[in-house]
Amino acid sequence: TARAADWDMEDFEVDGKTYPMSFVLYENTYQYHPNPEVRHKAHQIFSDTLCKHKNTVAANYYTQVSKEKKLADLRGYDSVFDYLLSDQEVSRETFDRQIDVIIDELGPVMQKYVKLLQKEHGLDKMLYSDLQIDLDPEFAPKADLESATGYISEAVSVLGEDYKNAILKAFPERWVDFPANAGKESGGFETTPYGLHPYILMSWTGVLPDVYTLIHELGHAGNFIKINENNSILTSEPSLYLIESPSTFNELLLTHSLEQKSDDPRMKRFAYTTMLTNTYFHNFITHLLEAAFQREVYTLVENGQTFDGDKLTQIKMDVQKRFWGDAVDIDENAGLTWMRQSHYYMGLYSYTYSAGLTIATQAYLKVLEEGQPAVDRWLEYISLGDQKAPMDAAKVAGVDVTTAESLHNTIKFLNDTVDKVIALTEELNQ
Numbered sequence: 438t439a440r441a442a443d444w445d446m447e448d449f450e451v452d453g454k455t456y457p458m459s460f461v462l463y464e465n466t467y468q469y470h471p472n473p474e475v476r477h478k479a480h481q482i483f484s485d486t487l488c489k490h491k492n493t494v495a496a497n498y499y500t501q502v503s504k505e506k507k508l509a510d511l512r513g514y515d516s517v518f519d520y521l522l523s524d525q526e527v528s529r530e531t532f533d534r535q536i537d538v539i540i541d542e543l544g545p546v547m548q549k550y551v552k553l554l555q556k557e558h559g560l561d562k563m564l565y566s567d568l569q570i571d572l573d574p575e576f577a578p579k580a581d582l583e584s585a586t587g588y589i590s591e592a593v594s595v596l597g598e599d600y601k602n603a604i605l606k607a608f609p610e611r612w613v614d615f616p617a618n619a620g621k622e623s624g625g626f627e628t629t630p631y632g633l634h635p636y637i638l639m640s641w642t643g644v645l646p647d648v649y650t651l652i653h654e655l656g657h658a659g660n661f662i663k664i665n666e667n668n669s670i671l672t673s674e675p676s677l678y679l680i681e682s683p684s685t686f687n688e689l690l691l692t693h694s695l696e697q698k699s700d701d702p703r704m705k706r707f708a709y710t711t712m713l714t715n716t717y718f719h720n721f722i723t724h725l726l727e728a729a730f731q732r733e734v735y736t737l738v739e740n741g742q743t744f745d746g747d748k749l750t751q752i753k754m755d756v757q758k759r760f761w762g763d764a765v766d767i768d769e770n771a772g773l774t775w776m777r778q779s780h781y782y783m784g785l786y787s788y789t790y791s792a793g794l795t796i797a798t799q800a801y802l803k804v805l806e807e808g809q810p811a812v813d814r815w816l817e818y819i820s821l822g823d824q825k826a827p828m829d830a831a832k833v834a835g836v837d838v839t840t841a842e843s844l845h846n847t848i849k850f851l852n853d854t855v856d857k858v859i860a861l862t863e864e865l866n867q
Contacts, residue, residue, distance in 0.1 A: 491746030565771035629661035656684035681793030728788030
């Protein structure tokens with residue numbers, strides 16, 4: 438409520454032009470802006486506003502995590518981590534592995550990519566506010582709602598007519614709240630009440646990342662449509678560990694569709710970088726680093742300690758420095774990003790994005806390799822609901838997440854993608 442309704446941000450001026458400023462405008466527009474002066478000034482105003490409220494928000498957050506700690510104790514759990522992971526049917530070892538392997542192994546891969554970004558944009562140094570820029574901003578196509586329908590239809594056609602037609606009902610039946618209104622949450626949200634159609638909340642700004650947000654939320658919608666067709670209400674809620682796999686799988690299908698449309702190396706590079714900066718950056722990095730931050734916060738609470746806004750900002754800075762190394766200049770403004778997400782009020786949810794995307798990536802690669810048999814397994818998987826524990830459910834999709842192998846394979850896929858982007862950039866620069 439604070440970030441959506443109470444945080445007023447000043448408009449700003451660059452080169453004689455006035456830019457209106459809000460939480461949603463920053464997250465949906467200015468953090469991607471190709472002009473570094475616009476980008477940096479917007480981030481400073483954004484951060485200054487966050488900083489004014491950090492202790493109030495920190496106090497509210499402490500109320501939440503201390504409540505969860507008390508509930509864990511009252512219910513006889515050994516730790517708050519065990520309590521929060523119990524509903525997911527996931528072990529602490531699996532939770533820790535997801536965070537540590539990605540930070541230690543994906544960190545160097547993404548450092549390599551952002552150094553390419555810095556070089557191509559001619560930046561003296563890479564600031565945190567530069568991380569979301571496109572490698573080739575002049576080649577970023579716009580997207581209206583009509584073209585979005587076409588993008589999505591082509592991308593999910595591999596899953597069959599029934600699935601495609603089910604999710605495309607979102608347009609004529611108006612499941613989606615699109616306008617970027619004042620006081621509206623940024624990002625995308627989906628819910629499907631049992632026995633009813635899905636509802637989606639997002640803000641449409643007319644750029645291709647909006648199509649990624651929409652196809653992501655339609656992935657959730659398609660998942661629950663299939664679940665509700667095949668389950669009673671008693672088994673209609675899968676583990677949070679699995680919840681982000683159908684959504685991120687659809688994002689991968691969108692990237693593949695964009696890549697296949699053209700032999701133009703610039704278009705191929707655009708498809709690869711869009712996958713890196715939308716699908717993986719958001720789900721494998723932003724939310725993963727939130728999870729690493731949460732782990733430190735819950736460790737403090739587990740040890741009987743408290744925190745304020747400055748402490749949380751420092752924790753966030755330390756997590757980011759571990760991931761980005763010397764490739765990105767991490768300052769206090771970067772540390773304030775702990776205030777940007779509402780996921781912290783949903784238990785240990787943030788790490789499940791990377792868990793779901795690990796399953797999605799491996800299943801997607803199997804679809805490319807095997808075709809229809811892998812598609813059939815995927816459709817069976819997204820129909821399961823809560824019939825199976827998460828590790829067993831993933832095996833229905835042909836993915837083993839009981840060890841770190843799927844994580845290693847996914848990070849290798851990302852490393853290969855970054856290498857392709859570097860090679861295509863060298864080709865285009867000749």
